[in-house]
Amino acid sequence: xxxxxxxxGGLVQAGGSLRLACAASGLTFSVYAMGWFxxxxxxxxxxxxxxxxxxxxxxxxxxxxxRFTISRDNAKNTVYLQxxxxxxxxxxxxxxxxxxxxxxxxxxxxxxxxxxxxxVTVSS
Numbered sequence: 357x358x359x360x361x362x363x364x365g366g367l368v369q370a371g372g373s374l375r376l377a378c379a380a381s382g383l384t385f386s387v388y389a390m391g392w393f394x395x396x397x398x399x400x401x402x403x404x405x406x407x408x409x410x411x412x413x414x415x416x417x418x419x420x421x422x423r424f425t426i427s428r429d430n431a432k433n434t435v436y437l438q439x440x441x442x443x444x445x446x447x448x449x450x451x452x453x454x455x456x457x458x459x460x461x462x463x464x465x466x467x468x469x470x471x472x473x474x475x476v477t478v479s480s
Contacts, residue, residue, distance in 0.1 A: 358382040358469045360452050365474030368442055376437040378452030378471055389458045390428055390435035391467055394448035403462040415461050442478045449473040
């Protein structure tokens with residue numbers, strides 16, 4: 357079955373960096389768009405970034421463009437999210453997701469598979 361496993365979360369001070377990774381198995385990784393979403397306590401899950409299977413289409417959500425970078429290594433079935441200049445408002449559980457036949461790249465319901473999430477906490 358399809359599994360997406362996130363790693364790399366943790367506690368960091370404001371202005372610091374973290375690199376999240378999501379390892380995928382059970383799917384043909386290179387044909388899936390891979391997205392990152394996040395959910396803070398009491399808030400709805402929101403789009404962070406997404407990258408196409410070939411890596412040639414990338415979108416970022418509001419507030420992270422210029423600070424976060426999404427990338428993927430299809431040989432390793434892994435997608436990454438490099439997060440720099442972190443802010444307390446970036447605190448959330450970060451989820452990776454896989455989707456095919458993408459139309460609305462930022463929409464949660466476009467993604468078929470989800471990981472369990474990894475906690476990112478940014479202290480001020």
